Amino acid sequence: MLGVIAGAFGAHGLRQHVSPEMLGVWHTAAEYQMYHALTLLVISRMERGTAVAAAAVWLFTAGIVLFSGSLYALVLTNGDAKWLGPVTPIGGVCFILGWSALAWSALHIEQRTSHIEH
Numbered sequence: 001m002l003g004v005i006a007g008a009f010g011a012h013g014l015r016q017h018v019s020p021e022m023l024g025v026w027h028t029a030a031e032y033q034m035y036h037a038l039t040l041l042v043i044s045r046m047e048r049g050t051a052v053a054a055a056a057v058w059l060f061t062a063g064i065v066l067f068s069g070s071l072y073a074l075v076l077t078n079g080d081a082k083w084l085g086p087v088t089p090i091g092g093v094c095f096i097l098g099w100s101a102l103a104w105s106a107l108h109i110e111q112r113t114s115h116i117e118h
Contacts (some may be wrong), residue, residue, distance in 0.1 A: 059098030068092025
């Protein structure tokens with residue numbers, strides 16, 4: 001829901017107030033937020049109780065807050081909040097680690113299922 005609201009606000013509310021470049025930054029933030037929100041829904045349907053899947057949830061959530069949040073703030077300050085520059089890549093690293101944890105968890109679920117069937 002928040003990703004849709006952010007996307008709509010960027011498309012309709014910011015167009016008159018920020019440069020096309022900043023509008024692109026906003027779009028990137030909303031897009032990444034949506035991808036990872038959907039991924040969180042998928043993870044919620046996975047086998048419960050795996051610590052690695054739980055880590056992926058926290059990493060994706062941190063990524064959304066740090067990556068998308070810092071980009072939203074950068075646009076809303078019209079690029080003046082230069083201190084946010086280092087925050088965005090930290091959020092990106094959280095996304096990468098989250099995807100790695102999700103892949104690890106999926107592989108181990110597959111192995112556990114395979115082991116149980118035999």
